[in-house]
Amino acid sequence: MLSERAKKIKPSATLSIDSKAKEMKASGVDVISFALGEPDFDTPDNIKEAAIKAIKSGFTKYTPVGGVPELKDAIINKLKTDNSLEYDRTEIVVSCGAKHSLYNAAQALYSPGDEVLIPAPYWVSYPDQVLLNDAVPVIVDCREEDLFMVTADSLKEKITKKTKAVILNYPSNPTGYTYDKKTLEGIAEVALKHNLFIVSDEIYEKLLYDGLTHISIASIDKEVKKKTIVINGLSKSHAMTGWRIGYAAGDKSVIKAMENIQSQSTSNPTSISQKAAIEAMTGQQETVSIMVKEFDKRREFIVKELNEIPGVSCRRPQGAFYAFPNIKAHLGKSVGSRKVADSSDMAMYLLEDAAVALVPGGAFGMEGYIRISYATSMEVIKEGLNRIKKALKALS
Ligand code: PMP
Ligand code: GLU
Numbered sequence: 001m002l003s004e005r006a007k008k009i010k011p012s013a014t015l016s017i018d019s020k021a022k023e024m025k026a027s028g029v030d031v032i033s034f035a036l037g038e039p040d041f042d043t044p045d046n047i048k049e050a051a052i053k054a055i056k057s058g059f060t061k062y063t064p065v066g067g068v069p070e071l072k073d074a075i076i077n078k079l080k081t082d083n084s085l086e087y088d089r090t091e092i093v094v095s096c097g098a099k100h101s102l103y104n105a106a107q108a109l110y111s112p113g114d115e116v117l118i119p120a121p122y123w124v125s126y127p128d129q130v131l132l133n134d135a136v137p138v139i140v141d142c143r144e145e146d147l148f149m150v151t152a153d154s155l156k157e158k159i160t161k162k163t164k165a166v167i168l169n170y171p172s173n174p175t176g177y178t179y180d181k182k183t184l185e186g187i188a189e190v191a192l193k194h195n196l197f198i199v200s201d202e203i204y205e206k207l208l209y210d211g212l213t214h215i216s217i218a219s220i221d222k223e224v225k226k227k228t229i230v231i232n233g234l235s236k237s238h239a240m241t242g243w244r245i246g247y248a249a250g251d252k253s254v255i256k257a258m259e260n261i262q263s264q265s266t267s268n269p270t271s272i273s274q275k276a277a278i279e280a281m282t283g284q285q286e287t288v289s290i291m292v293k294e295f296d297k298r299r300e301f302i303v304k305e306l307n308e309i310p311g312v313s314c315r316r317p318q319g320a321f322y323a324f325p326n327i328k329a330h331l332g333k334s335v336g337s338r339k340v341a342d343s344s345d346m347a348m349y350l351l352e353d354a355a356v357a358l359v360p361g362g363a364f365g366m367e368g369y370i371r372i373s374y375a376t377s378m379e380v381i382k383e384g385l386n387r388i389k390k391a392l393k394a395l396s
Contacts, residue, residue, distance in 0.1 A: 008131045013124050013363035017347070021357035032384035034372040035357040037173055037322065039239040041294075043276075044287040047238060050279035054272045063268040066259040067094025067247070071274050074281040075247050082205070083216040085225065090252045093259045094277075096269045098203045098233035098246030101258075103129050105199055105229045105248055108257035110135035114164035119150035120365030121324070123173045123201070127365075135164070139365055144326065147315065148175040148366070152186035159190070165197035168217065171204040174364045174371040175324045176299075176317020178208065184217045188224045197254075198228040203246070206237035206288055208319040209296045218249075226251050236320075237288055238280040243273040295321050298374040298381060305385045306372075309392060321375040324361070328368040333395035340395060343367055354391035356384050 018036040025031045054060070066072070072092045079085040095101040102125065110116060112134035118126045119140045127137035140158050142148045155166060168187070171178040179187075191198050198217055205214040218228040233246030248258060268274075299316070302323050306314040311329035333340055335353070340346050343360035347370060350356045361369030374381055 005132060005134065009128050012128075014359055017351075017357055017359055020351070024351075024355070024357075029355055031351075031355045031357055032380055032387060033357040034374070034376065034381075034384055035359055036375070037236070037320075037373050038241045038375055039236060039291060039321070040376050041239040041287070041291050043239050043243070044280075044284075046283045047240065047276045047280045050283075051243075051272050051276040054275035059271050059275055061271060063271050063274060065263040065268050066092070066255075067269065068271075068274050068278075071278050071281075074278050075249070078281055079230070079249055082214070083230075084219050085216060085230070085249065087249050091255050092247060092249050093255050093262065094245065094247045094269050094274065095258075095262060096244040096246070096266055097235060098201065098231050099125060100244070100262075100266070100269075101231045101233070101246040101248040102126075102199065102201065103132070104258040104261050105231065105250075105254070106130060106133050106135075107261045108254055109165055109197055109199075109229075111164075113162060115160060115162040116164060117155055117158055117166040117196075118365075119155075119166075119168070121148055121172070121174050121361065121369070122167070122365050123169055124359075124363055126167050126169075136162070138163070141365075144315070147177040148172065148324070149177050149179060149183065150187070151183070152190045155187060155190050159194050159196075163194060163196060165199055166191055167199045167201065169201040169203075171208060171214075171317075171319030173204065173320055174322050174359070174361075174369075176320045176322050178212065178214070178318050179217075181215050184215060185220055188217055188220050191227060192223055196227065198224070199231065200228050201231045203231065203233050203236055204320040205232065207292055207295060207321060209292070209299060210318065212318055229254060234277055234280050239287075239291065240273075240276070240280060243270070243276055245269055245273050245277040295374065298378060299323070301378065302372065302374050302381055302385070309385075309389050311392060321373055323372045323374060324369050325372065326368060327370055327392075330392055330395055331368065335394050335396070343370055346370060350388060350391055353394075354387040356387045356391070 021033040110133040114135040130137040229250035234240040314325035347360040
């Protein structure tokens with residue numbers, strides 16, 4: 001009954017584990033959720049006020065498909081100031097979240113049979129978005145010793161005549177690591193040599209710690225910029241997950257194709273959210289720094305605590321709000337009749353026995369790890385870690 005395409009796709013693991021946790025909560029179980037990558041901060045008031053003003057002034061109709069000119073200008077200005085990238089309005093498209101921008105880019109770029117390189121661990125939606133276009137996700141495994149990031153050499157090994165693009169995400173979900181300039185240059189060189197597009201998901205760029213600054217691969221040079229689709233959005237930086245605003249910047253022909261696809265599917269992103277996004281990008285930015293400072297505190301705490309749990313080791317992430325501890329020492333153990341063979345079993349065990357929701361490494365294409373989102377209060381983090389500690393102790 002269903003299309004072959006629909007049959008290939010699974011639901012987003014992050015979203016489904018979070019909804020399971022929410023269901024358990026609604027039925028009275030005291031669940032601690034580390035499952036979802038969503039800032040626990042409220043959307044700042046100035047942004048909310050801009051949306052209220054948009055509603056009251058009747059800014060509630062269709063807008064140009066790819067976003068209103070004022071929002072495109074705010075994005076152009078941001079890309080210039082933050083990333084030294086110059087674009088014009090024909091090179092920007094605003095969509096209903098970065099996920100939608102990524103989806104449109106996939107639709108615009110991949111034909112059936114094209115191969116798309118995806119370094120693992122990867123964000124859960126990349127392989128399925130490739131599959132939705134009847135293209136082939138080619139997973140490039142990364143190593144913890146390389147801080148889970150891909151190297152130019154390992155990309156090279158997977159390139160064939162059919163390779164069309166590579167998807168990069170830095171700072172990374174699920175690991176929190178990012179690329180330095182030299183590594184980006186190496187990757188860009190390989191991409192150019194083989195005429196690959198680079199889909200560069202930079203949604204966590206504002207969430208970097210230890211004074212690190214974000215470098216967009218598109219800023220390396222003009223040639224790289226021409227082959228790169230920069231993806232970004234406001235969900236993480238401005239605590240605006242529900243507003244659904246993301247955007248893409250890139251070569252005019254690709255952006256135009258993405259806009260055409262959008263014009264035949266969703267039309268414009270919500271008019272009200274666009275006004276809110278303009279305020280988010282042009283108004284005060286102190287709330288971003290306040291959030292980053294708080295995430296940084298939690299990062300220090302969670303990494304220290306995780307490393308004190310026997311059989312768990314966790315490197316210190318550089319950005320985003322995820323810890324990705326290695327739990328290999330606990331795999332293969334049991335409690336009663338329950339065997340914990342892999343990261344999925346571990347996530348299930350922690351959810352059912354300890355009421356802690358988190359995402360198994362397997363969902364990101366990397367076994368032996370779990371992802372803990374620390375976009376939640378310090379109190380919740382402390383309680384959740386205590387529960388994990390106890391549950392792991394019970395395994396033998
Ligand atoms: N890319 C990555 C790596 C993400 O973690 C997320 C999380 N939601 C997104 C894209 C999509 O963000 P949104 O659609 O909310 O803008
Ligand atoms: N990106 C977030 C996460 O990884 C939100 C969930 C999703 O969009 O899949 O948890």
